[in-house]
Amino acid sequence: MQFIQPDINIDFIGKRFIGFSISASLILISLFSLLLHGGPKYGIDFAGGTLIQIKFNTPTTVDTIQDALKPVGITGASIQQYGDATNNEYLVRADIAYKKLEGLSGKVQQALIEAVSETDDTETSSSTTESLETSESAVPTPTTQTVAQEAENSETEKTILPAEVRRIEMVGPQVGKDLREKALLAMFFALLFITIYISGRFEFKWLVSAVMAGGLMIGVYVIKAIGISMPFLIVFALILAMILFWCLRLQYAMGAIAALIHDVTITVGIFSIFDKEFTLPIIAALLTIIGYSLNDTIIVFDRIRENTRKLTRDTFDNVINKSINETLSRTILTSLTTLIVVLTLFLFGGGIIHDFAFAMIIGVLIGTYSSIFVASPILLLWKLK
Amino acid sequence: MKNISPRTVIILLVLFGSLLYVLPSFHIDVWPHKKINLGLDLQGGMHLVLEVEAEKAVESTIERMGNDLRREMKTNHIKFANLERKAFQLHLNVLGRESIDKFNKVLDDEFQEFRIASQKEAGEQLAIVLDLPDSDVEEIKKKAADQALETIRNRIDEFGVSEPDIRRQGNRRILVQLPGVKDPGRAKDLIGKTALLEFKLVDDQHSVEEAIKGKPPLGTEILYQVVENRQTRRMSKSPYLVEKRTTLTGEYLTDARVNIDSQYNEPYVAIKFNKKGARLFERITESNVQRRLAIVLDKKIHSAPVIQERISGGEARITGSFTHEEAHDLAIVLRAGALPAPVHILEERTVGPSLGKDSIRKGIISMVIGGLLVIIFMVIYYQVAGLIADLALALNIILIAAGLAGFQATLTLPGIAGIILTIGMAVDANVLIFERIREELRVGKSPLAAVDAGYNKATLTILDANVTTLIAAVVLFQFGTGPVKGFAVTLSLGVIASLFTALIVSRQIFDSLLINRQLRSLSI
Numbered sequence: 001m002q003f004i005q006p007d008i009n010i011d012f013i014g015k016r017f018i019g020f021s022i023s024a025s026l027i028l029i030s031l032f033s034l035l036l037h038g039g040p041k042y043g044i045d046f047a048g049g050t051l052i053q054i055k056f057n058t059p060t061t062v063d064t065i066q067d068a069l070k071p072v073g074i075t076g077a078s079i080q081q082y083g084d085a086t087n088n089e090y091l092v093r094a095d096i097a098y099k100k101l102e103g104l105s106g107k108v109q110q111a112l113i114e115a116v117s118e119t120d121d122t123e124t125s126s127s128t129t130e131s132l133e134t135s136e137s138a139v140p141t142p143t144t145q146t147v148a149q150e151a152e153n154s155e156t157e158k159t160i161l162p163a164e165v166r167r168i169e170m171v172g173p174q175v176g177k178d179l180r181e182k183a184l185l186a187m188f189f190a191l192l193f194i195t196i197y198i199s200g201r202f203e204f205k206w207l208v209s210a211v212m213a214g215g216l217m218i219g220v221y222v223i224k225a226i227g228i229s230m231p232f233l234i235v236f237a238l239i240l241a242m243i244l245f246w247c248l249r250l251q252y253a254m255g256a257i258a259a260l261i262h263d264v265t266i267t268v269g270i271f272s273i274f275d276k277e278f279t280l281p282i283i284a285a286l287l288t289i290i291g292y293s294l295n296d297t298i299i300v301f302d303r304i305r306e307n308t309r310k311l312t313r314d315t316f317d318n319v320i321n322k323s324i325n326e327t328l329s330r331t332i333l334t335s336l337t338t339l340i341v342v343l344t345l346f347l348f349g350g351g352i353i354h355d356f357a358f359a360m361i362i363g364v365l366i367g368t369y370s371s372i373f374v375a376s377p378i379l380l381l382w383k384l385k
Numbered sequence: 386m387k388n389i390s391p392r393t394v395i396i397l398l399v400l401f402g403s404l405l406y407v408l409p410s411f412h413i414d415v416w417p418h419k420k421i422n423l424g425l426d427l428q429g430g431m432h433l434v435l436e437v438e439a440e441k442a443v444e445s446t447i448e449r450m451g452n453d454l455r456r457e458m459k460t461n462h463i464k465f466a467n468l469e470r471k472a473f474q475l476h477l478n479v480l481g482r483e484s485i486d487k488f489n490k491v492l493d494d495e496f497q498e499f500r501i502a503s504q505k506e507a508g509e510q511l512a513i514v515l516d517l518p519d520s521d522v523e524e525i526k527k528k529a530a531d532q533a534l535e536t537i538r539n540r541i542d543e544f545g546v547s548e549p550d551i552r553r554q555g556n557r558r559i560l561v562q563l564p565g566v567k568d569p570g571r572a573k574d575l576i577g578k579t580a581l582l583e584f585k586l587v588d589d590q591h592s593v594e595e596a597i598k599g600k601p602p603l604g605t606e607i608l609y610q611v612v613e614n615r616q617t618r619r620m621s622k623s624p625y626l627v628e629k630r631t632t633l634t635g636e637y638l639t640d641a642r643v644n645i646d647s648q649y650n651e652p653y654v655a656i657k658f659n660k661k662g663a664r665l666f667e668r669i670t671e672s673n674v675q676r677r678l679a680i681v682l683d684k685k686i687h688s689a690p691v692i693q694e695r696i697s698g699g700e701a702r703i704t705g706s707f708t709h710e711e712a713h714d715l716a717i718v719l720r721a722g723a724l725p726a727p728v729h730i731l732e733e734r735t736v737g738p739s740l741g742k743d744s745i746r747k748g749i750i751s752m753v754i755g756g757l758l759v760i761i762f763m764v765i766y767y768q769v770a771g772l773i774a775d776l777a778l779a780l781n782i783i784l785i786a787a788g789l790a791g792f793q794a795t796l797t798l799p800g801i802a803g804i805i806l807t808i809g810m811a812v813d814a815n816v817l818i819f820e821r822i823r824e825e826l827r828v829g830k831s832p833l834a835a836v837d838a839g840y841n842k843a844t845l846t847i848l849d850a851n852v853t854t855l856i857a858a859v860v861l862f863q864f865g866t867g868p869v870k871g872f873a874v875t876l877s878l879g880v881i882a883s884l885f886t887a888l889i890v891s892r893q894i895f896d897s898l899l900i901n902r903q904l905r906s907l908s909i
Contacts, residue, residue, distance in 0.1 A: 168734070353802050
């Protein structure tokens with residue numbers, strides 16, 4: 001079986017300006033959306049805050065939860081249904097990190113249980129009696145029941161309560177800021193290490209690229225100590241890196257890194273358009289996208305390197321075009337298999353992994369596109385001079 | 386197969402070894418006994434990052450030294466005024482020429498630790514500010530963090546959590562991981578409690594009401610006793626006027642146990658002082674018969690019994706309407722000792738066991754579905770060669786599992802995602818090779834030559850592509866915490882495993898098919 005015919009010859013290089021304009025407009029849309037939303041939307045990992053995931057045994061409403069949380073001191077929380085409507089599962093997010101978190105989960109649980117018990121009395125009591133088999137006492141109102149139960153027998157507490165706190169995440173603002181900086185630095189460093197490897201492997205410029213990357217790393221560390229905001233620093237460092245690539249003629253590194261920045265920017269932009277949150281797993285996804293897209297790019301580069309030696313008479317344009325075409329079948333196939341598994345993760349992996357899989361889907365698509373339309377054509381920039 | 390190549394031996398050894406490591410995770414007990422560790426997000430549990438408020442330890446040290454100084458000045462009849470602590474400094478005024486001389490002598494003889502931050506002599510009055518050298522302050526802070534770590538470790542050990550992970554993170558942070566903890570709230574209370582036990586005499590001379598309205602008399606403070614009625618769940622708060630001076634602290638405890646009061650059938654905590662504590666306690670009770678002695682824990686009064694007689698032997702009990710668990714936990718924290726400084730929670734992640742099970746189930750479902758789809762796809766697209774790739778893929782997953790167990794790495798939910806992703810990407814190496822082989826066959830080479838050329842040309846490409854992914858994974862590992870680290874681990878293992886399976890295992894299968902079985906055509 002074959003999807004791509006062996007003698008395929010699409011003129012990718014001839015159409016590179018179409019590719020450039022598509023990429024440019026995608027990046028502009030991404031930046032515009034980021035600007036409109038005031039930067040990326042940070043989840044509690046990076047912004048700090050509290051997230052509580054609760055599963056009720058009986059149906060309840062967002063308003064009930066909202067009211068129940070007021071006495072505990074959580075106001076203005078965003079409450080979302082989580083998963084299927086029949087699950088009765090909710091996510092509560094509040095911006096504040098509770099310094100006095102001790103006992104908060106207990107209080108929240110208590111407040112929510114009481115709220116549920118009060119609103120739908122009939123339903124709750126039926127479900128509580130059912131689960132109350134271990135209790136010796138008769139069946140008074142559900143509220144006192146649970147209270148008495150709690151005092152007597154906290155071992156069985158979890159199975160008897162009409163609600164269960166399944167997950168609590170609380171991140172203090174300082175930790176959030178630390179993580180944000182660490183994430184940015186991680187991506188930046190990954191890019192620099194990759195630069196060294198590519199320049200070394202493809203152009204034998206190990207030393208030049210290592211000195212350049214080392215200089216950038218030290219520079220970022222020194223300037224960081226002065227206390228300049230991290231995002232600006234990284235953006236500036238990346239622009240500087242691009243200029244250095246140009247001056248030092250590290251063309252393969254420039255192509256690859258430009259493609260990676262392209263991929264990450266667009267993924268971040270699409271996240272911003274869909275109003276999705278950045279959490280630690282999303283950073284993991286972005287780094288994987290970097291790895292994946294690079295994988296694709298390198299395979300094309302590898303073929304270009306091989307073909308430049310073989311086809312000495314051809315123009316560089318033709319060599320690149322031929323290389324892309326020769327690897328096209330593999331590019332499509334690998335993207336397909338990766339897409340299959342990422343899609344199953346997206347569909348069956350459950351809530352926590354959902355956004356991760358979403359980021360990966362975008363990343364795989366954009367990464368495949370960029371290795372054909374961004375990374376390789378950039379190699380031609382030097383020829384145009 | 387007459388002659389077995391060394392490569393086959395290596396493959397079989399690796400396969401055998403990895404099976405040994407994988408089997409214990411499926412409850413088949415074989416030699417290495419290493420199971421795959423599940424992360425907190427999969428088995429449920431609690432992850433806490435605490436920060437030690439080390440400044441408080443410095444403050445209380447200075448406070449204590451201030452008290453010593455006060456006592457010393459009184460015994461030497463030095464006149465002074467306005468002795469008070471502001472942040473890390475002690476401010477005071479010494480009055481009169483004679484007092485100033487005596488004060489300087491006391492300061493030189495007894496309080497050499499103090500650094501003189503500033504002093505101003507105006508007439509007969511010396512205004513002096515004392516503090517501690519910076520190195521001492523740092524030392525106190527460091528000690529506070531060390532001691533807090535040790536204390537928390539002791540408390541958790543006594544609480545009984547299997548395989549807790551407690552370690553320093555940076556200068557003042559403590560990371561606590563409690564897998565499978567049943568009652569996170571209780572564990573958190575236990576860890577976070579400062580557990581500073583103090584005995585203070587109740588001031589009977591002045592009325593509490595007036596003190597609340599106005600200003601409490603010199604040397605006294607108002608503390609509250611909070612009692613919760615468990616039937617009505619109402620809190621009642623009653624104020625006490627107590628002397629600021631602490632007569633005795635939990636430092637002198639040697640033991641704390643839960644006992645049940647036979648009369649009321651209520652649990653209480655029996656405490657035992659060491660020799661010095663017992664002597665102090667005896668002296669206090671002796672000279673204060675008929676007064677009330679408040680037992681204060683973290684600035685809250687637990688009870689304030691009247692001293693009936695001199696108590697020798699150094700035993701006392703702390704009552705207060707405890708549940709059995711509360712009494713049990715209180716005994717633990719008293720035994721383990723007080724935290725040198727309060728701690729607060731910077732980060733908390735608690736996952737209930739049911740959510741973890743859900744995540745495992747969903748993870749495995751997606752792994753099976755994704756894996757099957759890829760396997761079917763490969764067979765359809767590459768036929769027999771696809772089957773070989775599938776074999777390599779299966780081995781790949783076994784290798785990842787063995788790697789997780791062997792290195793005792795932790796499998797997290799993003800880690801499962803990493804494995805699933807590797808399934809998709811692992812076939813990439815095989816796809817690269819197969820496409821190359823197809824190219825070579827098209828040129829008209831024999832199957833054997835085509836396979837040989839295909840592998841030779843693809844090897845370098847595969848190495849380059851995987852090394853870069855590995856770079857991203859290693860950076861991720863360096864940066865990551867908990868779950869993300871788990872992802873980096875499975876991704877790296879997956880990359881390495883796929884190099885092995887694609888370049889060595891599937892190659893060997895091709896070779897044995899083509900050479901030993903003398904196949905003339907290749908179904909690819």
